Structure formats: structure tokens, C-alpha cells
Amino acid sequence: MSANSRLTIAAHALAWIGLYQRQGHEVATSEQIATSANTNPVVIRRLLGELRNAGLVESRRGVGAGWSLARDLESMTLLDVYEAVEPGPLFALHRAAPDPGCVVGHGIQPAMQRIYDGIEETLRRDLARVTLEDVLRDVLAVPR
Amino acid sequence: MSANSRLTIAAHALAWIGLYQRQGHEVATSEQIATSANTNPVVIRRLLGELRNAGLVESRRGVGAGWSLARDLESMTLLDVYEAVEPGPLFALHRAAPDPGCVVGHGIQPAMQRIYDGIEETLRRDLARVTLEDVLRDVLAVPR
């Protein structure tokens, strides 16, 4: 599976903003977050833009601009982040429709779809169990 | 997520071979399976080659050659198929290592990895619960 790092980077950014605000700062810049995540500020802005569409963060423009949390870390789960940055399904069905004249070709898509739906439901439950507050706590608990 | 159809096509192929053998045939050709799955025989041979490496199917060469099941459908689970055709992890960590001098950059990877490990474990349990026999039964149960 061609795994991507979007969920990881998004969680990183949220934890970073949360910690930074806890230290008394108003907003965090994409530049700062990009330095911590070792990537490009535009990559961060793109991801945070999706999180803003989902209502997780807010952005200010102009001098002294930057990003701030729209909600408490405690009220955000990894499922919220996942839904904001990962639109597609985990598994795909056939790229081209299978032969409807074949018994297997006819029945395989509903059968697999039902299985995939169940799996995604479990994944979502797992993701919903972890808040960003949990993530930040675990991050800070890692020994130096 | 750039979902692929490898698990779907592999399950399709196995169900097809299983049903075909149940109808009294010795082996199935990649040509037949490709027709049912509406794809190219080489795509099927590539996938079945991975399933053969995993000990799920066998192939014969020469005239009258083709593919047959190496085990009963009842003894194969979607987890076996998943492991055979999907090597990578579900979620990736940072492409480039985050800043180790930053608290978040330092702790984020172990924290996220632990979460991802738990999620993959759940996924594997889900996949292990479904046998290919279940899949074929569900496929045949889909109304025309």
C-alpha cells in the first residue's frame, strides 16, 4: 500500500501548535512547524488548510499572522484529523467493473464492499479513541 | 489515500479458482480469471505469483497449465491474502526525520508508531476473521 505521512504530519502540527500555545504564544507559523517536522512550510500550510476546513484550526493573516487551535486538543480525535486529510477509502474495488455475466464477477463487489465497510468502521472507532491531547501527552512522555 | 485494488483482485481470483475447481475442473488459467475480473492476464499472473510465494496457490506449466488452490478456501483468510500482496504499512511516519532538538519532533515518531501498531493489529484481526470460503459464500449469495 502506498502509505502517506499526511496523518502523521497533521498530528505533528496540531501537537506543536497546542504545546506552543500552552507556552503562552498566540499563534504558530507554518515556518516554525515546518522546521520541527523537517518539511516545507507550503506542505504545512496545505495540510493545515484542510484542518481549517474541518474546523480544527484557524489562521490569521498579515503581520504576526499564523495558526491557532479552533478547539481544545482534548476535543479533537485522530478520526477528526483522518477525515480531514484522508478522503479516500482504505481498499479499492476493481478499477474496471468485473464481468457481470460471471457469478463471481457479479457478486464479488457487494461482498468485498461489505467487508471493507466493516473494516473501515473498526478503523474509525480506533482512531476516535485517541485524542490529540493523548498524542501530545505521549509525545512529551518519550524519554530523551 | 491512494487505495489499490490488489486485495480485491486477489480475493476475486481465489474465489474464482475455488468455484471452478468445485465444478470439477483441475486448473484455471490467468486468461479466464482476467476475463472475469476485467483486467489483463499478466496482472493476474503477477498477483497469483505473490499468492504462490505465500503458499496459497500452485501453478502448472506446459499445455493444459494453469492455477489451482494449494489449500482449502476454508483455511485461507483475508489476512493471508493481505500479507501476500500488501507489504507496506497503512500509515507512514515522516519522510524526513523530524527535528530531534524539538520536544515534539523528538517524541512524535514513537508516539505515532505505537498508535499505528495498535491500529494495524486490529486490522489484522478483522482480516483474519474472514475466510475465502466466507467470501465465496457471500459472493454466491448476492441476488441476480
Next chain:
DNA sequence: GGCAGTCGAAACAGTAATGGTTACGACAGA
């Protein structure tokens, strides 16, 4: 009013995975 810092967004390149296709050698049974 102008300056400076930051976001917003478009555009482009590089990389990788996936899937489709062609081609051809290897193999084995008739």
C-alpha cells in the same frame, strides 16, 4: 501611505506505486 511578515494559492518537478500492454523465452503434454 508604505513596509514587512505571513498566509493563500497556483504551478511545476521528482519520485513512487499501480495497472495495462506487449513481447518472448521456458516448459510440458499431445
Next chain:
DNA sequence: TCTGTCGTAACCATTACTGTTTCGACTGCC
């Protein structure tokens, strides 16, 4: 020897992700 099928390499098109550059928009401050 012929034929049908696998085994495999090679190539291409498409797509997604990531990184990068660029420039306009916005806003606070001087």
C-alpha cells in the same frame, strides 16, 4: 514438433504525494 500457458522483463500512462518556487493578498505597524 507443435501448441497452449506460465514467467518475466520492459515500457507506458495515470495518479498521488511531496517538495519547491513564485507571487498576490492581507494586515499590523511605523
